[in-house]
Amino acid sequence: MKLVRHGARGREKPGLIDAQGKLRDLSAHCATIGWAELSPAGIKRLGRIDPATLPLVKGKPRLGVPLTGISKIVGVGLNYRAHAKETGAAIPAEPVLFMKATSAINGPFDPIVLPRGSVRTDWEAELGLVIGRTTRYASEQQALDHLAGYVTCHDVSERDFQKNRGGTWDKGKGCDTFAPLGPWLVTRDEVPDPQALRVWCEVNGEKRQDSNTADMIFPVVFLVSYISQFMTLNPGDVICTGTPSGVGMGMRPPQFLKAGDVVRLGVEGLGEQCQKVVAE
Numbered sequence: 001m002k003l004v005r006h007g008a009r010g011r012e013k014p015g016l017i018d019a020q021g022k023l024r025d026l027s028a029h030c031a032t033i034g035w036a037e038l039s040p041a042g043i044k045r046l047g048r049i050d051p052a053t054l055p056l057v058k059g060k061p062r063l064g065v066p067l068t069g070i071s072k073i074v075g076v077g078l079n080y081r082a083h084a085k086e087t088g089a090a091i092p093a094e095p096v097l098f099m100k101a102t103s104a105i106n107g108p109f110d111p112i113v114l115p116r117g118s119v120r121t122d123w124e125a126e127l128g129l130v131i132g133r134t135t136r137y138a139s140e141q142q143a144l145d146h147l148a149g150y151v152t153c154h155d156v157s158e159r160d161f162q163k164n165r166g167g168t169w170d171k172g173k174g175c176d177t178f179a180p181l182g183p184w185l186v187t188r189d190e191v192p193d194p195q196a197l198r199v200w201c202e203v204n205g206e207k208r209q210d211s212n213t214a215d216m217i218f219p220v221v222f223l224v225s226y227i228s229q230f231m232t233l234n235p236g237d238v239i240c241t242g243t244p245s246g247v248g249m250g251m252r253p254p255q256f257l258k259a260g261d262v263v264r265l266g267v268e269g270l271g272e273q274c275q276k277v278v279a280e
């Protein structure tokens with residue numbers, strides 16, 4: 001299933017994208033796409049609904065973040081070899097983890113707002129994992145059973161805040177609008193191999209990132225297991241699995257986002273995002 005939330009910000013309704021690519025409304029069956037719907041039982045219940053019985057949604061409504069109830073977003077840094085190299089960092093022996101503030105969550109087509117004082121806001125297209133059930137000390141063998149599905153995520157990053165302002169990376173990762181998620185939450189059954197997905201990004205129509213999750217240093221099952229040794233992952237939590245090479249700070253000379261730029265990005269099978277960059 002491709003689950004979505006459609007409508008104005010704060011008033012989104014649940015829906016799904018059917019096999020013909022049409023948006024259908026799920027309001028008769030659930031109030032949102034949240035913890036209950038993302039649980040194994042919830043996904044099974046929604047999966048039994050014949051999409052043809054759901055009303056088509058007229059027009060082209062805004063698509064919001066495809067789920068609610070995200071208690072945290074865990075980011076993974078430097079998880080692609082070529083990206084670690086372009087940033088001048090060593091290949092990590094263990095995953096680099098950081099937190100993205102939930103206040104940064106943004107719709108996949110809503111504008112990215114440059115924070116005050118930003119001169120180095122950068123793009124990062126990523127595969128996002130959505131947790132489906134409480135996950136603590138999970139083994140790699142159990143890891144996929146704990147996922148509800150996958151989502152395209154944009155780990156927007158202010159490099160100066162991230163690297164030059166002291167302490168951890170979090171200052172540059174959690175600014176408002178820096179976590180576009182969606183457009184679809186694609187359930188696990190539709191992604192047979194999460195390590196074989198193209199990940200790409202373009203800025204103003206120019207290709208910047210074009211890689212594949214096959215190039216991850218730490219694969220999805222390892223990441224879920226690893227993170228769950230340090231914290232409980234709740235249903236609805238999102239893991240951003242790291243970005244491939246081709247970010248602005250790796251360009252010669254470096255390039256960063258400015259007001260008026262348009263960023264498009266996607267992960268194979270999970271749908272595309274498009275954001276206009278605006279000043280605060």
Ligand code: ZN
Nearest residue numbers: 124155242243
């Ligand atoms: Zn990232």
